[in-house]
Amino acid sequence: MNQPPCTHTVGILAGMGPAAGVDFARLFVAACEDWLRSHGHAVCDQAYPAHWMAQLPIPDRTRALADGAAPQPLEAMAQGLAQLAGLGARAVAMPCNTAHAWHAALQERVPQVELLHMPRETAAALRAQGQERVALLATEGSYRIGLYEQAFAAQGIACVLPDAKARQWLMQGIYDGVKAGDMALAQQRFVAVGQALRAQHGDIALAMACTEIPLALPQAPEAQGWTLIDPTAILARALARRAYGA
Amino acid sequence: MNQPPCTHTVGILAGMGPAAGVDFARLFVAACEDWLRSHGHAVCDQAYPAHWMAQLPIPDRTRALADGAAPQPLEAMAQGLAQLAGLGARAVAMPCNTAHAWHAALQERVPQVELLHMPRETAAALRAQGQERVALLATEGSYRIGLYEQAFAAQGIACVLPDAKARQWLMQGIYDGVKAGDMALAQQRFVAVGQALRAQHGDIALAMACTEIPLALPQAPEAQGWTLIDPTAILARALARRAYGA
Incomplete structure (x- = not known):
């Protein structure tokens, strides 16, 4: 030492x-x-x-x-x-x-x-890992301003966005779930989004691009084996x- | 609301x-x-x-x-x-x-x-719970100056102290365990102290009066069912x- x-x-x-x-x-x-x-x-x-x-x-x-x-x-x-x-x-x-x-x-x-x-730190880390395509789980505010989309594009990473219904589930999981202390609701909503994205895109990496999401999703039994990316970490x-x- | x-x-x-x-x-x-x-x-x-x-x-x-x-x-x-x-x-x-x-x-x-x-907040909370006797798990520094003993005495709570060997285990669990990032060692040492105290005093409440102890002891399988008091909480x-x- x-x-x-x-x-x-x-x-x-x-x-x-x-x-x-x-x-x-x-x-x-x-x-x-x-x-x-x-x-x-x-x-x-x-x-x-x-x-x-x-x-x-x-x-x-x-x-x-x-x-x-x-x-x-x-x-x-x-x-x-x-x-x-x-x-x-x-x-x-x-x-x-x-x-x-x-x-x-x-x-x-x-x-x-x-x-x-x-977002830039995350994009750089994903590029270093060789990730080429990532699904983005975020707030409406983040989607509105293209926060991650720009950072990912700058590193040549393709960005898959959830549909309107899944975005609504994300906002419910974030606000009525984690921020309001209802972790069961949060987990249920985040899992639903992940399942929908995986049904459509296969075993795609999921970027938990709102700091509330990693407080509930990784612990879900359904999410074991999924590729989860934690920008907070x-x-x-x-x-x-x-x-x-x- | x-x-x-x-x-x-x-x-x-x-x-x-x-x-x-x-x-x-x-x-x-x-x-x-x-x-x-x-x-x-x-x-x-x-x-x-x-x-x-x-x-x-x-x-x-x-x-x-x-x-x-x-x-x-x-x-x-x-x-x-x-x-x-x-x-x-x-x-x-x-x-x-x-x-x-x-x-x-x-x-x-x-x-x-x-x-x-x-220590005073803890003693007041234990008094309010009706605890009359508590075993004290702490650092050598805390024992040296009687930090909890005085606060407990002021509330009429009897304080049981571990013997010299158990105190050594506590210091190992705190310093070589939690503070050094070795949680397995910490858990083993803290469990040994709890077992020794319980062998001598029965189902006595254990006050985890060093903030490193609740990071390892409550998760131990052996400690399930023990009465643990967390002054940090x-x-x-x-x-x-x-x-x-x-």
Whole structure:
């Protein structure tokens, strides 16, 4: 075992929803542990980078994208990001896919930190894995602005979208399911979407491109053996690399 | 369903260790969800209180208590607590039992926030449950300063301590197990302690008074049916009450 690693403070801008924020923090700590092991460092409390998580009551992102008169999330997110910068964060991850609609605006408002981009990190990781075609499970807000479609296209990855009915199931699973604490409903809806996509496209990889989806789908008995891609875990590994200076 | 609840910003001073910090955040979010339901509020992202978690590389607490020449944690903890106060936290929880050795010093240094006291919250909750006798699973640091013994005595709860051998198993499970990422070792050591205590004292309640213990012991097949008390969960509920203004 060599010296304790050099670390940088990083931040997590979360609360979108709070359970997804906690899951991201768990994945980040696990990614740090993996980093330590793979670089020959001892795993102990003091080998982890300082990290701050802001779980803030930010207005709903999909609603804001659908209706310009609804409460908008940008101000609350920008304030949280600036506070994380003030705490010394060098890089910040936002465990909410839809929130990336405001990524450019946030990065412009707080240029002193690197705000990671979950769809781009995911697309790069999938390209590195050799994935050529992925089905996208996301919120209406994400579909509306083509968040993942653009990132996938830039890496030459084909993107399969669920039909209108399946998108409705996704929104029910996300909002009436995970965000409202009804995990059984969430699981039932997400499984239905996966089954519909697999009936049509075979054993296609399913990108769980809303942070609520990995809180319910991977545990479903029906989903065992499916190819599930978790952008939240990919983002957590990207943040761990920034925290350890890579 | 009535109006969204009034909330206060709260903080979590953590990193001792990082996995325990994440587990505390999970328990806090669950406690908030329970609070919302039991008070008739809709559960949605925006109904949760703003909460900030600082996961900081703080020097080891037990080592500092055993050896005054070892790196001491007070300065790093006080700085984190002051930063949480600066972010607007009204109350702060510290998901590390041994760290409460510095509770009074921290509260004195940062008087503008309420720093919850995990052993006292636990003792009050056990008293309310009618527990009269509890076995204490903790770090050497906690035993050294009588952290829980005093809080239990103040509530009239008898405290059973493991013998020297069992304490050694606890330290191995905490440091070589959970903190080093070896959950199998942790589980084996914690189970051995529980079995030894139960062989001597029957079906005694076991207080998992180090935040690493509930990460491994409750999942052990041998521990099913044991009476396990989780001070981390009790602290999470206490912080949720503060966040909702109670």
